[in-house]
Amino acid sequence: MSNVLILADFVSGKATKTNAELATAGARIGEVTAVVLAPAGKGAAMASEINKGPVSKVVIVESDAFVNNGVAAVADVLAQIIAAQSPAAVLIASHAFGKEVAARTAVKSGSGIITDAVDVSSDVTATQLVFGGSTTVHSKVSHGTPIITVRPNSIDAQTAAATPAVETLSLQVSDASKKATVTSSQPPVQGGRPELTEANIVVSGGRGTNGDFSAVEGFADSLGAAVGASRAATDAGWYPHSYQVGQTGKTVSPQLYVACGISGAIQHRAGMQTSKTIVVINKDPEAPLFEIADFGVVGDLFAVLPKATEGVKARKS
Amino acid sequence: MKIAVCVKQVPDSWAEKKMVNGILDRENVDAVLNDLDEYAVEEALRIAEAHGGNEEGGPHTVTVISMGPERATEAVRKALSMGANDAILVTDAKLAGADALATSAVLAAVIEKGGFDLVICGTESTDARMSVVPAMLAERLNVAQLTFASKVEVDPAAKKVSITRVTEAGVDEMNAAFPCVISVVEKINEPRYPSFKGIMAAKKKSIESRDLAAVGVSVDSAWSLVADSSPRPPRAAGIKVSDDNSAEQMVSFLAEKKLI
Ligand SMILES: Cc1cc2nc3c(=O)[nH]c(=O)nc-3n(C[C@H](O)[C@H](O)[C@H](O)COP(=O)(O)OP(=O)(O)OC[C@H]3O[C@@H](n4cnc5c(N)ncnc54)[C@H](O)[C@@H]3O)c2cc1C
Ligand SMILES: Nc1ncnc2c1ncn2[C@@H]1O[C@H](COP(=O)(O)O)[C@@H](O)[C@H]1O
Numbered sequence: 001m002s003n004v005l006i007l008a009d010f011v012s013g014k015a016t017k018t019n020a021e022l023a024t025a026g027a028r029i030g031e032v033t034a035v036v037l038a039p040a041g042k043g044a045a046m047a048s049e050i051n052k053g054p055v056s057k058v059v060i061v062e063s064d065a066f067v068n069n070g071v072a073a074v075a076d077v078l079a080q081i082i083a084a085q086s087p088a089a090v091l092i093a094s095h096a097f098g099k100e101v102a103a104r105t106a107v108k109s110g111s112g113i114i115t116d117a118v119d120v121s122s123d124v125t126a127t128q129l130v131f132g133g134s135t136t137v138h139s140k141v142s143h144g145t146p147i148i149t150v151r152p153n154s155i156d157a158q159t160a161a162a163t164p165a166v167e168t169l170s171l172q173v174s175d176a177s178k179k180a181t182v183t184s185s186q187p188p189v190q191g192g193r194p195e196l197t198e199a200n201i202v203v204s205g206g207r208g209t210n211g212d213f214s215a216v217e218g219f220a221d222s223l224g225a226a227v228g229a230s231r232a233a234t235d236a237g238w239y240p241h242s243y244q245v246g247q248t249g250k251t252v253s254p255q256l257y258v259a260c261g262i263s264g265a266i267q268h269r270a271g272m273q274t275s276k277t278i279v280v281i282n283k284d285p286e287a288p289l290f291e292i293a294d295f296g297v298v299g300d301l302f303a304v305l306p307k308a309t310e311g312v313k314a315r316k317s
Numbered sequence: 318m319k320i321a322v323c324v325k326q327v328p329d330s331w332a333e334k335k336m337v338n339g340i341l342d343r344e345n346v347d348a349v350l351n352d353l354d355e356y357a358v359e360e361a362l363r364i365a366e367a368h369g370g371n372e373e374g375g376p377h378t379v380t381v382i383s384m385g386p387e388r389a390t391e392a393v394r395k396a397l398s399m400g401a402n403d404a405i406l407v408t409d410a411k412l413a414g415a416d417a418l419a420t421s422a423v424l425a426a427v428i429e430k431g432g433f434d435l436v437i438c439g440t441e442s443t444d445a446r447m448s449v450v451p452a453m454l455a456e457r458l459n460v461a462q463l464t465f466a467s468k469v470e471v472d473p474a475a476k477k478v479s480i481t482r483v484t485e486a487g488v489d490e491m492n493a494a495f496p497c498v499i500s501v502v503e504k505i506n507e508p509r510y511p512s513f514k515g516i517m518a519a520k521k522k523s524i525e526s527r528d529l530a531a532v533g534v535s536v537d538s539a540w541s542l543v544a545d546s547s548p549r550p551p552r553a554a555g556i557k558v559s560d561d562n563s564a565e566q567m568v569s570f571l572a573e574k575k576l577i
Contacts, residue, residue: 011486070489071452072462096440096448096465096484103449104456106418112540113417115447125544130446136549143540179461180493187487197485201576223577241483241504247443248353248503250485256576270446277574278555279567285559292552295570298559307564315568315577 002030002088007037007078007101008050008058009093012187015046017198018093020053020157022150027054027158028122030088034058034164035081037066037074047166053157055164065173067185071097072177075104080171082109082145089124094149095197095250102149111144118154118253118274132266133274152197153253188242191227196243199226201256202275204245206230206268208261208282208301211238215305216260222312228252228272230262246271260301264289281305318368318377318473321433322361322401323424323454324354326385326392327444339543340414350392353439355508358396360501361437362509364471371402377473378402380431384412384423390524398511398519405431409529416539417445421453426534427527428458435478438500440465451500461493464500 004026009018019034026032032055038046043060050058059081065073078101082090090105092098094116106113117126124146128137141147196202203225205216213227220227229239231246245252247267257275262268264280264287272278273292280293281301290296297304328346361379365371371379381396381404383389393404407423415423428436436458438451455462463469466480476495481488483502511519529536558566571577 070462070491071464072455075452075456095486097486099448100452100462100464103417103447103452104462106449107421107453107456113449114541115449129549130546134549134551135546137546138544139541140544141541143537146541176459180463180491180497182489182491184490185487186489188485235504242485242487248440256571256574277576278552279571281567285557290555290557292555293557294552294555295567296555296557297563297567298557299563304564304567308568311565311568312571312577315572 003085004030004032005081005085005087005090006032006034007090007092007098008034008046009098010046011195012190013042013046015049016093016152016195017157018152019050020159021152021155022091022093023053023055024157025120025150025155026089026091028120029124031056033085033087035078036060037077038062039064039067043168044166050164051162052159053162055162058164058166060166060168061171062168063173065178068182069173069178069180070182071100071104072180073173075101075108076174076177077171078105079108081169087145089120089146089148091120092147092149094151098149102147106147109145109147111147112141113147114139114141115149117148117150120148120150129274132269151251151253189240193220194224194226196226196228196245196250197252199252200254201225201258202228202245202252202254203258203260204228204230204262204272205233205239205260206262207232207236209233209238211236213238215302219258219305219309219312222309222316230268259289260305262289263287264291318365318435318471319431319433320361320365320377320379321382321428321431321436322354322357322379322396323436323438323450324358324381324383324392324396325351325442326383326389327351327442339546348388348392350395351439351442353441353443353503355399356501356503356505357437357439358399358401359506359508360469361435362400363506364435364469368471368473371400380404380433382424382427383407384415384420393524394519395511397522397524398515399509400515403522404524405527406524407527407529407532411529411536414539415536416541417447417449417453418540419536421450421457422534422536423529423532424450425454425457426532428454434476434495435471436496436498438498440500440502451498455498458496458498461497463491463493463497466499466501467504469499469501469505
């Protein structure tokens, strides 16, 4: 049976939900090997977090270069593993880091690359939603090893417990991939809420909050949702940049996206318009985001959200 | 310093886009300079200006590099009117439908020949939305990659660059020696509007056109192929409410959809 590599995805040293999604897609094609690239001494602990979904094997490579030199070092080792194992496909989480790793790995291994897949089938055909989600595209890599980045939260993951075999490989990071040095790293600001790209529900606030996110947060918490923000809100410093949804922020496609006081600029839509259900609350009936809303409330978010929060709580109790 | 800025002409974000035979139909939509590349042009100019300028005879030059059809000249001209010195546009019929691997191979060949200290890109082209070309350029050129920069500091004497990188993984401080490939996020600066003087001056600036033979690379057919594409049904017109119990209606809607 053929072998599929997934690049294990970690944020601040913690494995993300995306790993099980990558494994689920990978298992349609072949046996899944998760590649854990860890700082020296951290491999076993990180590998033990790859414990869900159809993962047959975990291979660990340890090197401080993965932290100190970033993308280039990770791509360097991933390409070495591809050369040694000739997998049927390589699946990587589709975020800035994952796409850059995929880019360099594709060049190194002489392979075609597909980014932002929302699905991957057993014959390694990737599904993408392009042009603002208005068009579905199926594509295939026709050269080398298919390198595919998969959007978090797009694939319905199998999450049964896994006990993969673990192996440590001793591979060297080449000097050529140590040309840029990371001198310090600050992890993303994490509140107690679900991570934006992984959440089933996202409630976002825009300029209409006028800097007061309490109503947005209250509604989000009643639903167990993540909080997002428009660029107007992050630029004003009301919410950290890592919460920005849109072209230059995060792309989310949750089951439910609730936009509060957000007008619907094309750059904001680019990050949320593939959400399954969209609810818009805006006091301007002409706000363009209503065009793509499944449910729109024309009203003041400060009046609507507290009532809705009560309503949700009442139904849940 | 010799600074290169890579810019792409893209269909206007608001324009309706269609696929024809598996590639984006670029003929029938308005085209503009990729807005994320304006930040790259601005940053290149600011870096030059901070260290003596890129005026005629000045110590630094900013060269615009683009690959695209003939009419990408307009986008290139815009970058020139902002203040870049000159430009190279790679145009060849064989490049229609080129993917990121081909694009990066062509750009890398042009950059290699030009011997640049810094190459500055946007983080993403608004049509392809791949965010891969800068990383591919660093790989192909075998130079340092300093991408997703929200701040760039250059020390021309020491030939060193430091950046602040912002991504979903947090905030990193990074540095490297010349030459390097940088990509900049939109928070880094406020791109200038071309002045009247800039627009007039740009008309006289040189845009060198090269075909693939002149670039010296041959490009195979794309390494990933679109099997099919189909328009998705547009979202059905939604419900819109504005009365007093709209909050309750919204909650009922969420409950019906089993979202609560
Ligand atoms: C290169 C570039 C990249 C960009 N990237 C992004 C991105 O990643 N993400 C992003 O979001 N934007 C991005 N933008 C910015 C984008 O163009 C818009 O400016 C931004 O999305 C607007 O945010 P907003 O909708 O919150 O604000 P506005 O457009 O000002 O809209 C505020 C809305 O709130 C409503 N409102 C006001 N008060 C209330 C109230 N009390 N109750 C209910 N509604 C109320 C108003 O009617 C209005 O519709 C980018 C722009 C550029 C140029
Ligand atoms: N055809 C092109 N010509 C010049 N620069 C390009 C081209 N395509 C991409 N780039 C550069 O690479 C960046 C990222 O593009 P992409 O990987 O296509 O999202 C852009 O912001 C440009 O700076």
